[in-house]
Every structure is written in C-alpha cells, then in structure tokens.
Amino acid sequence: MKQQLKNLVQTPIPTKHGEFILHYYSNNIDDKEHIALVKGDVTGKSHVPVRIHSECFTGDVLGSRRCDCGEQLDLALQIINAAGFGILIYLRQEGRGIGLLNKLRAYNLQDQGMDTVDANIELGHLADEREYSIAGLILDDLQVSSVELITNNPKKITSLEKLGVLVEKRIPVEALAHSDNIDYLKTKAKKMAHLLFQPKK
Template sequence: MHQSERAVFDLRRGLPVLIRAADGDRVAYPVERGSALLDALEPAEDAALALVLRRPRLAALGLPADDDARLPARLRGPIARDRLAAWATGDGRPADDAFGPLEPAGSADRAALALMRRARLIPAAITGPVTPELEALAERGPLLRVEATEAADCADQAADRVRRVSEAPVPLADAPDSRFVLFREADGLREHIAVVIGQPESWPDPVPVRLHSACLTGDLFGSLRCDCGEQLRNAVATIARLGGGVLLYLDQEGRGIGLANKLRAYTLQDAGHDTVDADGLLGFHHDERRFASAASMLESVGVKRCRLLTNNPSKIEALTAHGIEVHAREAVYGRLTEQNRRYLSAKAERSGHLLDDVLDAES
C-alpha cells in the first residue's frame, strides 16, 4: 500500500501520478488543482485527454451510465482545463462539443477515482496517455508510479484497518467518568475516537453504543443546518444515563466526503438541491461511509453486543455484517429547525432514516 499512500498525498499537493494498468497506463490529475506539469499531458491527437467521472455525477449531468465512465475531451490548454474542472463540479451540463462519446472507464481511470476519494478531493480526474515527457519525469523520480490494482483497493483497505494508539481520561459535562481511546487508520490519514463512558465491568447488556460521524459545523459551531451537535450531546447523556457504554466519534465528515466537499454540497443545496442530489452532483453516492473500522474499535474496547443509538438502519446492517450483534435500537434526535427541516426530510424520504417522530411532532 506504500505507493498508493504516497499517491494520495501527491494528489492533494496538486501533483499528477502515473497509474500502471494491464489495459493501458494513464497519468491522472485532480480536476480541482492546476499545474504546469499537466502541460506534458497535451497530445497531438484529439480525445486523448479525458474527464473521468463517477456514476452519480454522470447521472446528474443527464448521462446515465452503468458504472464510472470516461469523457474524451476535445479541448486543450489551460483555459480548457479550468473548464474541465468546472464541469466536474458545477450544476450544469457541458456543451455538446466539449467531449466525445462516453467510454467505459479503464482500470487506471477507476484507480484514479479511488485515489481521489481517499484524498477527499472531488471524485473526478483528468487522465491522459503517458507521453515521453512524463515517462522521462517518472524515470527521474518526481512522478510517482502506482499499480492500478493497488490504487483501486487503497480507499477500502486503509479505511477498514485501524490501530489503537493512545488513551486518557477526559471528563465530559454529561459523562464525567469518560475515557478517550484514539485509533488511527492504516495509512495514517484519519483518526477516530472511542469515548468510553463509565466502567466496562458495570456496563449494561447490551451495551449502549452510538456511531457519530464528525460534523465540524454542527458539533463545534452549532450550525442550524443539521442536528448533529445536539445528537452528539444527547447521545453522550443518554449513554451515561443508561449506565455507560461507548460513543465512536468517526472522522467521516459529510457522510464520508470530507469537509471541503461538504461545503461544496452546501453551496449546491443553497441553489435548490437537497442533500442527496447535491452529493450526487459532486460525484458521491448518498453515503460514502464505511463501518468496518467502527466494528474493530468496538471489539477493541470490549463490545460485541450493543443497543445502538441511531435513526439510520444502514448502521445496524453495517455493524451486523461486521460481527457486532445489534440487540436493540434507540432513537436519538436533535431539534427540528427552520434551517434543518429540508435536510432531515431528505434523509427520511430518500435515505430511509427513521425520523417520523421528530418530523411529525413539528408538522
């Protein structure tokens, strides 16, 4: 995984990477960055550069596809690349003469998208053939080379493996007898915290558990666009009241798309899209989170059977699939506000969250 981990950091810095694949090598570049190195991608023939997009983004553009796909680009030069980036993230369909016919994504293209997702960049890539200039760069060292099979697996494998790193008592206002246990993912990019409330030997059976995805805007700043901060504090208080248990604070901002993309999605929501469609316009599925690491964290702190505090049936399914018995479910709500009503309604109607009680109470 070492080369893939390096590739993630290079892409975040705005550097291209060379992806080796049995069906053709490609150089991949994040659409949200600009660099003079990309000039070496300029080929002589048309349609050698391509914009690679995920299926949700293609559907949002009115280009239905069964899988991720490649749009050969007919425009070249710095201005064209800026337009490519805009078309990968904007709210409109590009001009008909901008691209050639839709093509299936190759192995290198799919690997590029996996790397972008792991890097929490816009999940879209500009890819092109390996020119002699780029090959020379790669031989001298600056251009990283990575195998497509390794890159395609990097996001899933790294996110699923965590290591227990450190811990300390951290008294909380609603749960003074609390301990924070920090876990780090395999590639070191993300860290998660298990908040152990009360003494494990005194926990009820099943153990009260909450999986809480980080929300900087709601948890820390009290944003009215969501109910996350109140859910977090209510969950801590509920676990303490029930006799103790565990709250996992997971680095999965914006249902796994990261803070930068979450703010982009907010802008699209302000333009009239709901939370699901906004994520789709950026190229994300309605929920990009994974919970294998959560199951590993629970096992590490001694939980194999839980009473899950959630409104999301998908979390029950995920923990069950990874060997944690979910014996019961308990709802955990925040306040319904004028600003978060549309967001919560979309979660209920389109993502299956169990929010009838809170939505009906204010109707």
C-alpha cells in the same frame, strides 16, 4: 492486507456529561484519527449503549443549525451518561464521507434548491459514502459482547451486523426540527430511510 487497529492512548476526559476515557486509535485502513469515548466498564458487557458518530465540523463544533449532528452528539452523550456506561465512537468521515470541502460545496448547491442527496450526486459522489469497518474493529478492541445502537439510521445497524456486531436494540436520537433543518430532516426520512417522525413545516 489485514485490517489492523491500534489503541495507542487512553486518557480521562471530564465532560458536562460526566467522565469518559478517550481511546485514540491508529489504523492501516485510512490516514485518519478515530476515537472512542468510553464510560464505565464495557469489557465483556452486553447491551452496551453505543453511538457511532461521523464527524461534522459545522454541526459538532460551530453549532450549525443546517443539520442535527451536534444535537445528536450531545443527546447521545446524555443517553450514555444516564445509562452509566457506554461508548461514543467518533469517526473522521466528514460530510457523509465526502470531506469538508465538498460538504461546503454541497451547502451552496442546497442553497440553490437541491437537497442533500442530490447535491452530493451533483458533485460526483454517492448520497452517503460512509462505512463502518473501523467502528467494528473498535468495538472488537473494547471487547463488547453486544450493543444497543443510538441511531436513526438503519444502514448503520445493517453495516454493523455484517461486520459481526450483535445489535440488540436501536435507541432513537431525534433532535428538534426547526426552520433551518426541516428540509434536511425530510430528505433523511424520505430518501435515506432514516427512522424519524415525519417532520412538518
């Protein structure tokens, strides 16, 4: 079956980082609601600042300090607003793709001494089960020529390039390290090859 994506609704969303147009997408790949926040005119543009952000309820909504997700989301919107144009794609793949329930179970395992990677594996999952085909389709729908990807994760760059997206540049997006997220950040750097300054205790 051919992968299909439909841009069903577009509506203005004023935010503390300026006004964006929210695009609501349906698709035949999964049963999730994915969105894109678009600032300015990106049609046919190259070097478009793009953040592909995977849902993190605890970090994005509750402000959890266990991760850097909420801070990365905020920083990415700052970067896009400063550039005057860009896209934030919000993919509904909670907990690196394992879902909220298993992410919370993984939290409990982490509190017993496991890191994020080992906790996911203990629960029968991969360290990272996310995939980015829908993000590629969204960028195609928005007719973007090339992107500057706001990420610390080289896997996102490789995944997008395999989907035919031209990634011109990486824009780092580093949150502050502190006592609640230091081990999380170290695991990202050491076990998942995220491009972070090596955090220290």
